[in-house]
Amino acid sequence: MNSVVLVGNLARDPELRFTAGSGKAVATFSLAVNRPFAKEGQQNADFLRIVVFGKSAENCANYLSKGSKVAIQGRIQTGSYETSTGEKRYTTDIVADRVEFLSRVNKENQGGFGQDDFGGGFNNNNNPEGFQALDDDDDDIPF
Amino acid sequence: MNSVVLVGNLARDPELRFTAGSGKAVATFSLAVNRPFAKEGQQNADFLRIVVFGKSAENCANYLSKGSKVAIQGRIQTGSYETSTGEKRYTTDIVADRVEFLSRVNKENQGGFGQDDFGGGFNNNNNPEGFQALDDDDDDIPF
Amino acid sequence: MNSVVLVGNLARDPELRFTAGSGKAVATFSLAVNRPFAKEGQQNADFLRIVVFGKSAENCANYLSKGSKVAIQGRIQTGSYETSTGEKRYTTDIVADRVEFLSRVNKENQGGFGQDDFGGGFNNNNNPEGFQALDDDDDDIPF
Amino acid sequence: MNSVVLVGNLARDPELRFTAGSGKAVATFSLAVNRPFAKEGQQNADFLRIVVFGKSAENCANYLSKGSKVAIQGRIQTGSYETSTGEKRYTTDIVADRVEFLSRVNKENQGGFGQDDFGGGFNNNNNPEGFQALDDDDDDIPF
């Protein structure tokens, strides 16, 4: 059993690539998960490397950017590799089975007024698969 | 082991009461958790009864209302009782250890323009204990 | 987001049925999840109705029985129905995405010496899909 | 929100130390979490560094050893440090809020016949706090 749930903000824009063999989409990004009880001067967030596959990866690349808030369900995956100088390094990633979008930053308008809450009318489905019904108007009301 | 994580919207305003013995605060509310893959005509959410204790209960009563979005970490608790006619009924509640506020609806202004997103910059601490740093300004940038 | 992880013991043997339309297997059972801090005289477990589909349902029916210990990953699902007298009743089930077998009770030998631990060495795969590699020898070393 | 649940086996005996300031107990160990769908020749487990504090840490040191099976509830914590040559390294630990014992290996008898399942009679509480009612007999029946 290996189950992880995180809610946090993208620390950087997602990167999208495709596997050599099957051409499957793979998105990676860094997620900042706030530590609610961090004291002044302490590290106040944990930074996790998130890996997403398939259609969900494409949705992440298309709709998320630095600052976007997401909820993630997945599992922890560890690995290792050797540096060019022959040293062993260990990695820890979160492989996401599900990414739920809680806000986004408009990619054309980042740092400006582009961030909207995913409000959505009744029946709104704000997750990557079957993604629709964005709040794309210009007001500041999230739904 | 009994661990639950939910992200959803309050289906009604929280109710606050205090235990007879110690006067400890207890908040209860119904949480609507959307089903991302619900088809047209199907039930599109699960409705869970959430129970919160102590300081966190008071924060829920003060800062949340119908429509607010929260993330909850806790455990499932089952129980039973007898009706006035002697029938046995079973209950299932979620006892929350942690409630993270993802949005709120301003209680004085509900149904209007009162809903703000909880900022969520890396430095922001948007949880009930030590609650602070709301994004209360008038712009539409969440951090 | 709706994620549940439970570790507990089957309170009764699983029941297996098949859906009317597609003939898909559905197993249901009651899981007793111990409350670690229950005081003398208090309820010391929560009892959840677990629903499993497909090949995993068949494995549950074949390898689990009353008393078996399992870890479950899934989601909470609520529903409602009307009694024959027209009263509305509410239900809460756990729909399992994954069932990991931590022990079983031999179905031919229940109540006797049939309970074996599921090994669990690093190479062992003790989950319903691709179920194999039981520790069926007569010693008491689990790997 | 940062919630992790793992079920796995200790890859090594726990190490116990005490904090410099308050003398609080801290246990650390490596947990092997099996990957149920690993193919022949692939890495078949993830190895996580677990950190436990307080009374629970002492129970881990006293009752667990290499091979013991546990369920863990906690959170992911990342950090960084500098090597003696000035390079930055990143760490990822699991800080455990709860450790549930699912089996142990007798510390005096490791590698032999010492591993018993935590069976326990009715009302048994097999978790670190208030730890009791071990199955210490010599037979191979877990309860």
Add this chain to the structure above:
DNA sequence: TTTT
């Protein structure tokens, strides 16, 4: 007896 429901949210978005």
Add this chain to the structure above:
DNA sequence: TTTT
């Protein structure tokens, strides 16, 4: 209507 319960497990260990």
